[in-house]
Amino acid sequence: MAGNTFGKVFRVTTWGESHGPALGAVIDGCPPGMELDLTDIQKDLDRRRPGKGGGESPRKEPDQVDILSGIFEGLTTGTPISLIIYNKDARSKAYDHLQNVFRPGHGDLTYLEKYGIRDHRGGGRASARETVARVAAGAVARKILAENDIAVTAYTIAMGEVSTTKRNMAEIAQNRLCCPDLEAAAEMEKLIEKIKKSGDSLGGIVEVKASGCPAGLGEPVFEKLDGALAQALMSIGAVKGVEIGSGFAAAGLLGSENNDALTPQGYRTNNAGGILAGISNGDDIVARVAVKPIPSIGLEQDTLNLDREPVKIKVGGRHDISAIPRIVPVCEAMVCLTLADHLLRQKTIED
């Protein structure tokens, strides 16, 4: 039973492969009467576009989005919004040599094990290119959030061994790695350069913050807001961990340290990450995700071929050195989709 739909009220179904003719998303449940045009969506797509910098893929995709339905005279109508992004620079030939081999760290083998068939061209549906549809749909969700004064921002706080505790939000837009610390960003760039030369790849940590979120979102007991965010973020290919607020650090804190005291001015601290008992508390929602290093590396690795015989592989193709920073808008998109869905869900119990 397939799983290409996200959300319950604001519901997004995505489709498309890395090397098919197009990818897209169908949004069902977007409230009617909302202004929406292409530029709203294009802006976010441009942020995740390949080919923006040194550490990244040379695949050149314009990622131009079209809206095929659900809009009338610039307003949403309440009917499904169909978004489409055509693939323009899909060079399938580049993947011919991967047809008979399973790339370590990729879903090549698991897709085959699951479906009994796989589209080997660029990872098919397992490609990070799939996230273009998430970002497009997420931009629509972001519009709904903006109308409710909710803003979602993601940023890089660690890359390989370089990390930062600084949160200068103004600096995020001033470096291509989306790091809220320009000095750390410069260190990260040096690291990227070094790792690139070695043929290896890098992971990192992205933090996502949602401000302006009203208290009351999240659905106990199984669809708590933190649970929903965890699923949303973990469903991004490269993510191997999700934490909310104090997260894994909470394991080492005492109750008296981790509890956020309530004061007339609000919560004194935000170890909860804006979520208590699975429900938003009105404070900033803060989540962090662990991003694994890109598995496609230039170094020789041990693997198996289709006949399950041991072979050596060097993955060519046009790959990034790290999922960061292109994963940053994807993380934002997943948080936007989650919050928009829960914002609309909450309306079912309000007067």
Place this chain on the structure above:
Amino acid sequence: MAGNTFGKVFRVTTWGESHGPALGAVIDGCPPGMELDLTDIQKDLDRRRPGKGGGESPRKEPDQVDILSGIFEGLTTGTPISLIIYNKDARSKAYDHLQNVFRPGHGDLTYLEKYGIRDHRGGGRASARETVARVAAGAVARKILAENDIAVTAYTIAMGEVSTTKRNMAEIAQNRLCCPDLEAAAEMEKLIEKIKKSGDSLGGIVEVKASGCPAGLGEPVFEKLDGALAQALMSIGAVKGVEIGSGFAAAGLLGSENNDALTPQGYRTNNAGGILAGISNGDDIVARVAVKPIPSIGLEQDTLNLDREPVKIKVGGRHDISAIPRIVPVCEAMVCLTLADHLLRQKTIED
């Protein structure tokens, strides 16, 4: 739009509050013809029962489960299985003094903000007591897994500042903290004793391992197995973080370090935690959760009353010092529910 149902094919709906007459679960989608009796379920319930040790709640609940439907002559019939556990030792009076105050770290205020009403007795639906229904349902899921030779085991690997890298699975049952390292368990006990005296509480880390899981489970792109596990585990009240395989450590690894080489004998390492591209790869599935310290502490804290005026609070009641070890079978239950659901989901595409 409420969220008390978990799963798509093996679907569990739970209900009940800490101080209501009973709690329960309705399982829809359990395959017919499977042997099931009370002892299968009672065994797991006994493992999460209160009052097992020094650091724990003195509330005495027998947690005796009844099966009200879905079984005929010892076999499941394919119709809904209704499980019920009556509350026997619910002393609501003990919570009268909490009626007008919001406990820090609890959902008291967020429940009120969400629903405009709250059952203050013992946390109502937000109580950890809610997990009794998860464990009961999880025991049925575990039966399905057992028939497919899948075993799920959780264990404590950190408590406060004490942690271990040892995984002696035989030692788990030899200490009440379910730690696979008896020496670490002894250290943890000392820590519990110390923290208990101070009136404070402790968090920790629980690891869950599923062995025997076939390759192919998980539903790209939004309902990947890791995403599903993340939601499942994060939906447990005290959990603030979830990671799979190398998890947050992956952020600091190079691709060449984090990739699991394929060999004719299987994957050489298991940084993937048994999941690649959201699909199980046949290796052990390994997840870890960060458990926050119990927010109910004996120390004085700042908070607000119903009129939003600052007050001091010392939380009385009958509370545990840590969600560990009682959360251990709850973690197992959520993983069992997730895997059983995905095991049955996979059948829809198999011949």
Place this chain on the structure above:
Amino acid sequence: MAGNTFGKVFRVTTWGESHGPALGAVIDGCPPGMELDLTDIQKDLDRRRPGKGGGESPRKEPDQVDILSGIFEGLTTGTPISLIIYNKDARSKAYDHLQNVFRPGHGDLTYLEKYGIRDHRGGGRASARETVARVAAGAVARKILAENDIAVTAYTIAMGEVSTTKRNMAEIAQNRLCCPDLEAAAEMEKLIEKIKKSGDSLGGIVEVKASGCPAGLGEPVFEKLDGALAQALMSIGAVKGVEIGSGFAAAGLLGSENNDALTPQGYRTNNAGGILAGISNGDDIVARVAVKPIPSIGLEQDTLNLDREPVKIKVGGRHDISAIPRIVPVCEAMVCLTLADHLLRQKTIED
């Protein structure tokens, strides 16, 4: 993939068999802060109770409902409402002779074919007794509708060959067959008496009317209000047909006859049955269901035994002569559940 849950926002899961210890319903998604007590529910349950008249089953069930969760100090809390009705007069022995034979017109064989196992006692889950849980849950839905000035009434307009075009709503409560025409009701009673003596059974037609329903409910294109009502009503065991407004008669009308002209005073006619393009139009919603004759008859019938050998059967047990009038509150319940769900669903797109 099982189907014991109804609704998307107001979501009901039912469980229980004819001869198990109890039956029940769990309602998830009921808005918080609504007054609800047992008498609200009991009133509807009493209307479908067995043993009310000549043509009906002698099984004596008090059908006393208990609320196990979701209510605090007389108000709904927004958490799941668990309703339970214990079976008191389940004489399983009476079904022993049916253990090895398939009753014509019943689900005995299809349940076995589907599940590979069946609970033969009184039809198990396929028993009309299952509807007790629908009626209990429907009573809660009815409360929500009442708060929105929506009233749902069902009544008998045909029984066997006796039918009526009269709609004297005041007369419905004046005869046990719930017929809005006392003369027709008297004719129906005579027919029942006659058929009862012959050992045969009767079908009929029930009409359901919902008044006060606001325009705008229903979800194009697949979950239109008429589609939702059709599923809801057809899911009642004895129902073999559902029509809305002019229904099957529309097939023989011209467009100029069937169209409802719009006037400043409202629609001139109501051939639409209150639903246009799948969305309520503010007029009365009118649906009719065809109820098949009860398959359990005293006459000898041809059938097969478990070995698929031909045998004769006379069905004993304690059966009604017709599903009417006990199906009347069940029809109301299903319409209440449908409308409450769609009323809440509509809130997701309203300001």
Place this chain on the structure above:
Amino acid sequence: MAGNTFGKVFRVTTWGESHGPALGAVIDGCPPGMELDLTDIQKDLDRRRPGKGGGESPRKEPDQVDILSGIFEGLTTGTPISLIIYNKDARSKAYDHLQNVFRPGHGDLTYLEKYGIRDHRGGGRASARETVARVAAGAVARKILAENDIAVTAYTIAMGEVSTTKRNMAEIAQNRLCCPDLEAAAEMEKLIEKIKKSGDSLGGIVEVKASGCPAGLGEPVFEKLDGALAQALMSIGAVKGVEIGSGFAAAGLLGSENNDALTPQGYRTNNAGGILAGISNGDDIVARVAVKPIPSIGLEQDTLNLDREPVKIKVGGRHDISAIPRIVPVCEAMVCLTLADHLLRQKTIED
């Protein structure tokens, strides 16, 4: 909460308006490894294409379908199948005069009441053109059914006052009205000619038969096969009634007449329409739908304008005289979608 998705395991989401750039369907849950090419789908689309005969719309749409994803080297991959049909002959201008008026019998007003906005061009999403996506998706479902030796055929058995009891399946393809009785078809054609001249429109009855369906499909108690079919068929715009097997006639039959006796050769009769207790019994599944006359007629009608003032309207545009026969493949599509979904759902409880 929107409703543009149909099915649980074989899940179809449709999108698109009458006068937008395109319409489409995304299928999630199609089993992998199935051969699928455009001709499979185009064949069904051609059967519902406009402009096939005297009584029909002169809008000329080639209805050429493209597959944008989910297929690799001619086989389904298990990933979402995106189908698109571009609108080529959408003359929006023709609807300018309808901008300020509500057409009787159409959803013009209810869409506005629901969404607060409507796309008046050709009915927007409420247009019968929406069914092109259902037929495209239904063709994929039909492939799955064909692999399981299930065949679905719909045909016209009544048009206005002309009806037939003949079921000569060979004659269906021999007349454009898809009637299994050539003589009745000729009568219907005469009636169409007559009504066309009068500026009025016609309804009728379509029967759908599914043969080869295995016993065991359908999900008690709310998602019974008959309930699922009722929803599926009633969700087609022009349908006002659905009946299974003996349907409304069952209301007037005795139990001894309506029960289908079981014999070693199968059921002696098929009053059940192939479904008992909501589960297929292996016999032919037979459903009938009442199709209302097309509401767009050339005759003058009373209605309201946007200011709710009374006005006269004559609906121009390019309309059919009857939804029959173009609705015939749409009925087939909805039954194919329903059966394919339930066929796959049943796999979750089979070994």
